[in-house]
Amino acid sequence: MTFLRNSLLALGLACLPLGALAQSCEPLGTLETDGTGAPSKYRQGGTYLPVEIGKITPDSAIRVVSLVGPYQYVTLHTRVTGGIWDTAYQGDRAEFPGTDPVFEKCRGMANCTHIVFSLNGAHERYETVLSKARLELCSAPASGPITLDTTYTAPKSGWQIDLPHDWGRDVTDDPAGGTGLFTSPDDVVAVGVTTLDHGPQYTDEQLIGMLQENMFANSRKTHEQSVLLGGLTGLLHRYDMTVNGAPYAAMAAYLPMGKTRMYIVWAMLPVDQAQARGNDATAIMNTFRIIVPKQMEDIPLGLGLLTIGTQPGQAQDVIPASAPQLVLKAGVLGTVRSDSILLTLTHLDSGQTVFSNDYPIGNFPVDRAIMIDATIQRPASGWQPGDYRLALTHAGNDLGSRMFTLEANQ
16 A cells, blocks of 8 residues: 555645445436426326335445436335335435335335335426436445544645544645545555646546546546535546556546536545445545635535425425425535525416525535425415425526425315
């Protein structure tokens, strides 16, 4: 690892809900929405994918990899013999271990045969967004959790990361290409953060290509996916490479911030240690966060989560019109903190605005998502049955929306 440390610090740069490093993942298929939503037509507007429960072993994991468009939420149904579906989960998680309660529930049922996955919808109703994701079956890492009891701060470069107190540190805090390198006491696992301020003439794609050529020369890229890390969206690459004649596994999250800065959060370790120690690397990577975003160009707001139901934490597509209240949760990503976010609830058949409220966002920390919780009480005259749209806007720009139905009492 001494050779590895010297190689990484001599990169010519002015001396990653991430999954497990070097997981073996098998693509199962894709989930899509076509943007129509099909509010009055069943089985249109998107696709779903059933997975046999026997394929999901306790030592595996299911991963949903966003490919195109927004990732608002994913829905999991259990399906039993005869074709009956039951909603088991709806939310913004992207990885489900083989011991997840949804899978355990299915295994405990005598007639449960499949788990059915849907993206930004629930089989018979989909959001009016264009989106696509890949479903993967992955092997789970073998290592247990490590203790992250120390925070390292790079004030000039504007980032922080948590790590064990006994890990080695070799840091150049320089926004023009400085690297923070952190290594395990046995020199097996390396995690790093590289900061690169660059000219606006480079596109993100060009910059990633140059960095990849420099940092991971003679490597083979084995995987690419979108990633959200530290409040920044970017690309996650996995690599196979050789270091001093030995095979290594590597992973790098390329995270643009504005038009002139990029953070690269990366890790590598020997292939024969990847299964046992991969969790050590990703646990540290997942703590990466920005501490000075106000000094840089703002990242536009975008919707990350939007749910509505009759109780906190619920996400329902069909709600009884007798419900005394509607409870919603929204999560908005980005660093803009000016103005406010407008939330409106509209009855689509009549065009009537049922609820509208502004939520000032100036006091939300810029390194965390803007979380909005609201409860809408039933009007004195009762809910009007039909289709509704819950929408969020900021400074006149649509952030996203969600459709649901208030169903008349039978």
